[in-house]
Amino acid sequence: MEELATSLETEIIEKPKNSLKVLTPHEIVRELDKYIIGQHNAKRSVAIALRNRWRRQQVEGSMREEIMPNNIILIGPTGVGKTEIARRLAKLSGAPFIKVEATKYTEVGYVGRDVESMVRDLADISVMMVRSEMLKVVEEKARDIADERLLDILIPSSPTNGMKKMEDMEMLDIKPFDFIMKAQEEIKKQAEEIPTNGEAEKREAAANQRTRTRFRKKIKSGEIDDREIEIEITQMPPIASMQIMGPIGGGGMDEIAQNLQDAMSNMMPKKTKFRRTTIKEARQIFIQEESAKLIDQEALTKEAINRAENHGIIFIDEIDKIAGKSKEGGPDVSREGVQRDLLPIVEGSSVGSRHGVVRTDHILFIASGAFHVSKPSDLIPEMQGRFPIRVELESLTQDDFVKILTQPENALLKQYIAMLKAEGVEIEFTEDSIAAIARIAFEVNESVENIGARRLHTILTTLLEQILFDVPDIINEKHITISAEIVNEKLEKIVRNRDLSRYIL
Numbered sequence: 001m002e003e004l005a006t007s008l009e010t011e012i013i014e015k016p017k018n019s020l021k022v023l024t025p026h027e028i029v030r031e032l033d034k035y036i037i038g039q040h041n042a043k044r045s046v047a048i049a050l051r052n053r054w055r056r057q058q059v060e061g062s063m064r065e066e067i068m069p070n071n072i073i074l075i076g077p078t079g080v081g082k083t084e085i086a087r088r089l090a091k092l093s094g095a096p097f098i099k100v101e102a103t104k105y106t107e108v109g110y111v112g113r114d115v116e117s118m119v120r121d122l123a124d125i126s127v128m129m130v131r132s133e134m135l136k137v138v139e140e141k142a143r144d145i146a147d148e149r150l151l152d153i154l155i156p157s158s159p160t161n162g163m164k165k166m167e168d169m170e171m172l173d174i175k176p177f178d179f180i181m182k183a184q185e186e187i188k189k190q191a192e193e194i195p196t197n198g199e200a201e202k203r204e205a206a207a208n209q210r211t212r213t214r215f216r217k218k219i220k221s222g223e224i225d226d227r228e229i230e231i232e233i234t235q236m237p238p239i240a241s242m243q244i245m246g247p248i249g250g251g252g253m254d255e256i257a258q259n260l261q262d263a264m265s266n267m268m269p270k271k272t273k274f275r276r277t278t279i280k281e282a283r284q285i286f287i288q289e290e291s292a293k294l295i296d297q298e299a300l301t302k303e304a305i306n307r308a309e310n311h312g313i314i315f316i317d318e319i320d321k322i323a324g325k326s327k328e329g330g331p332d333v334s335r336e337g338v339q340r341d342l343l344p345i346v347e348g349s350s351v352g353s354r355h356g357v358v359r360t361d362h363i364l365f366i367a368s369g370a371f372h373v374s375k376p377s378d379l380i381p382e383m384q385g386r387f388p389i390r391v392e393l394e395s396l397t398q399d400d401f402v403k404i405l406t407q408p409e410n411a412l413l414k415q416y417i418a419m420l421k422a423e424g425v426e427i428e429f430t431e432d433s434i435a436a437i438a439r440i441a442f443e444v445n446e447s448v449e450n451i452g453a454r455r456l457h458t459i460l461t462t463l464l465e466q467i468l469f470d471v472p473d474i475i476n477e478k479h480i481t482i483s484a485e486i487v488n489e490k491l492e493k494i495v496r497n498r499d500l501s502r503y504i505l
Contacts (some may be wrong), residue, residue, distance in 0.1 A: 079452020
């Protein structure tokens, strides 16, 4: 155990494999096409912006620092794919990504969260991503150390300690494993038969080592996973799970609270306690503990900050809600104030976090809004200049609804088919029924309120509600076909009645 730990301490932990993916603009658009219908202009813009991040990294010298990201504003009604584009983009790139609502931030001096907290949250996400990658790198080594710790509990390296442990277990009225008792008796027997000299000690050690080797194989194969043992675990101090103070609004008070909590948790002494558990669970606990010890925290933080600064994406939704002109009083008093506070973050500034200072110069900001009431020109001029690319997303047509229902990999109809398949029921939608669903969704959007593709959720929920309720208690059929007649019968009356459709659909 000590030899293995020493060898690991002297070994340099390799840098985690970078999860960032390098895709060309055409490849990015093709990947987005799998989940999002239409909106080619928006896809092209974000694909170029993402590829430019990689291009900047290839530039050498001082020019690299001079190349700034072209932030984007996505303009379009709700439900046309603004948020989905940004979410899929982050998954494609493997970059740190956070989505925030512009309406939850307030001007400094008002109750609420200050805008710098979005950068701190991005840093936290980046740290979690890098830690996850580092854990995979050291997992095998941590597993070997965990197995040695289990062996030290089951078969201590010293035969004398092993016999003493067995006596302690008997005093605690804990029935040891029969096979462990038998192994210890063999070691004891060999020790009694041979005179106490150097040769005897060598033979004892050899016999003990053979026993440990045999049990090491049993641990790795999972043969004794269900057996229970008693292990010693470290308890986190109570202060670590206690919120000292909440976000008081402005001035980074939420960050001060977090730092104070971290400092106090480090000052509190860590306690240990004994716990009985299975070998399988104990192995996982030990693996987690040893993995944390093997990770270089300084290298982790440095890599995480670098990713947040050079590859991070912050998606600011509902930015149109802070675009209106300020009034003398009332709830809109801090709209322009939020924009003024947000401006230095987007322009490029340094934000302190518990992991270190994060520069925002090269973070990509993507903002979106419906802009029904306000216009992009209602943003303060400096903010408009920091979002040079404006992309207007088109409203969805009836044909788009048909494609949304059938083509994406996560299409709604595919989701309902998968859910009912879990009940042993196969549901089929005819082409006519799909066309009828798309037509009704489009008509309701036109006559009531245009909520884009989200209308399909309400339409399908109303259409399949009775089937989802009756399966499997009442409906015993293994195959259900949804035709255009069924769609019209279920939904046509509701669509005709404007008041009913307003509340039901």
